Amino acid sequence: MPDWSPAQLWVLGWLALAMVLGTLVIMLLSFGGFTRMRGVALYANWLGLALVLLGNYLLLRLKGFVEARFAARGLGWPVWLCVVLGLLLEVVALRFEPGPLADWLAWLYAVALVGYGGLLVWLGARLLGVPEAFRALYGMGWLVIAGGLMLASLVLATQAALPLMGAYAVLARVFFRGAAELRGRA
Numbered sequence: 526m527p528d529w530s531p532a533q534l535w536v537l538g539w540l541a542l543a544m545v546l547g548t549l550v551i552m553l554l555s556f557g558g559f560t561r562m563r564g565v566a567l568y569a570n571w572l573g574l575a576l577v578l579l580g581n582y583l584l585l586r587l588k589g590f591v592e593a594r595f596a597a598r599g600l601g602w603p604v605w606l607c608v609v610l611g612l613l614l615e616v617v618a619l620r621f622e623p624g625p626l627a628d629w630l631a632w633l634y635a636v637a638l639v640g641y642g643g644l645l646v647w648l649g650a651r652l653l654g655v656p657e658a659f660r661a662l663y664g665m666g667w668l669v670i671a672g673g674l675m676l677a678s679l680v681l682a683t684q685a686a687l688p689l690m691g692a693y694a695v696l697a698r699v700f701f702r703g704a705a706e707l708r709g710r711a
Contacts, residue, residue: 526593526594526707528589528593529590529593529594529703529707530707531704531705531707531708532704534590534700534701534703534704534707535700535701535704537583537586537590537700538696538697538698538699538700538701538704539697540579540582540583541583541693541694541696541697541700542693542694542697543579544576544579544580544583544693545690545693545694545697547572547575547576547579548576548686548689548690548693549690550572551569551572551573551576552686554568554569555569570619573615573618573619574615574619577611577612577615578612580611580693581607581608581611581612583693583696584604584607584608585604585608587604587696587699588600588601588604590699590700590703591652591655591658591662594703595655595656595657595658596656597651597654597655597656597658599651599654600648600651600652603644603647603648603651604648606644607641607644607645607648610637610640610641610644611641613637614634614637614638614641617630617633617634617637618634635679638676638677638679638682639676639677639679641673641676641677642672642673642674642675642676642677642678642682642685643673643677644673645669645670645672645673645676645689646669646670646673646674646677647673648669648673649665649666649667649668649669649670649671649673650666650670651666652665652666652669653666653667653670659698659699659702659703661695661698661699661702662695662699664695665692665695665696665699668688668689668691668692668695669688669689669692671688672685672686672687672688672689672692673685675688
């Protein structure tokens with residue numbers, strides 16, 4: 526893997542753990558009811574946008590790593606569609622305000638969430654199909670599938686953050702394992 530270094534994978538692993546921490550902060554703010562306060566809501570919105578961008582970056586880097594390390598194929602479409610739809614969902618969530626079109630936008634947003642959940646299930650299935658991968662990558666695949674199914678159900682959409690947060694924790698393990706493997710070869 527000439528384009529990868531142990532230090533780069535180490536940083537990606539820590540960024541994945543930062544993603545878990547940031548998601549936990551947003552969950553605590555939301556469940557604590559603090560997001561109803563204007564300043565905190567603005568902070569949570571910006572943190573959410575930053576986490577979506579970071580998550581998309583990590584997903585693209587995972588795609589590159591898995592393709593380089595395990596010669597995986599078939600990750601391009603699910604990854605890129607998850608990136609695009611994830612960004613669109615976040616933009617809509619940031620701009621959504623109750624009004625005359627709120628019912629129409631809410632239905633459209635719900636349909637997009639179901640689609641995003643389906644994309645996550647597809648991505649998880651593709652991760653499970655990677656030949657001779659780390660066991661952590663397979664664990665991540667199952668967590669992504671669980672999160673995608675919960676998101677697609679809409680009833681469990683808010684709880685979908687838990688397996689998806691776990692998927693990023695396992696992603697950190699994948700990157701750390703890759704760094705250790707490269708360090709051992711050097």
